[in-house]
């Protein structure tokens with residue numbers, strides 16, 4: 001299962017970049033000098049053990065945790081510490097792992113919440129684009145989001161992020177707790193979203209499945225990136241296989 005898109009060449013202009021970031025929660029640093037980059041049109045997967053700081057990196061990229069030093073850039077613009085609402089306006093959308101739908105609102109209302117800043121006539125067209133990607137959501141548009149399955153709720157959360165036509169989509173473990181069927185369905189849709197030109201950073205516990213749809217991958221441990229390589233190389237690396245992919249490929 002190789003991505004249809006070619007791997008962007010090394011050194012290509014970056015869409016998003018993290019440079020030597022230290023930061024975390026309160027007085028506690030969780031990120032210890034993290035470097036990360038995503039080229040335009042790239043799908044990057046971050047794997048690593050629990051507590052390695054993967055989610056914290058995504059939050060740092062969207063202004064949700066304190067950055068003590070280092071920089072975050074969107075193209076050439078420095079956005080370090082920018083409030084989350086402004087990061088969203090610049091086209092960076094983040095889907096957290098949990099608590100990512102409004103359970104008492106319908107699917108359609110959830111999607112509309114994603115585009116509450118849109119004041120033009122494009123709302124229906126935006127919803128239709130999400131429904132084209134997630135047909136199940138169209139069928140269930142009038143259902144309460146809280147009554148959907150975990151996989152369907154994840155579709156609502158991703159769909160809501162897509163309502164703003166993001167340039168960068170940050171996904172925190174979108175397949176956590178899902179059945180193998182829903183896991184492959186969600187990852188296949190993530191690849192389709194990337195195929196439309198959206199830069200995607202995917203944190204994934206299903207490390208092998210995540211790397212299989214990615215162009216490039218990072219292995220995180222203890223608050224920093226230990227390895228960075230084309231996804232195919234990580235998938236065939238015996239050390240990575242043994243430690244992070246549940247055995248050799």
Ligand SMILES: Nc1ncnc2c1ncn2[C@@H]1O[C@H](COP(=O)(O)OP(=O)(O)OP(=O)(O)O)[C@@H](O)[C@H]1O
Nearest residue numbers: 025030048049050051052053054055056057205220
């Ligand atoms: N809101 C918070 N306040 C304080 N510490 C936190 C907070 N969120 C996470 N941490 C701590 O930061 C460290 C990194 O957590 P993080 O969630 O980024 O790891 P992760 O690699 O995403 O792990 P997982 O795969 O378990 O989600 C952990 O030690 C965690 O306990």
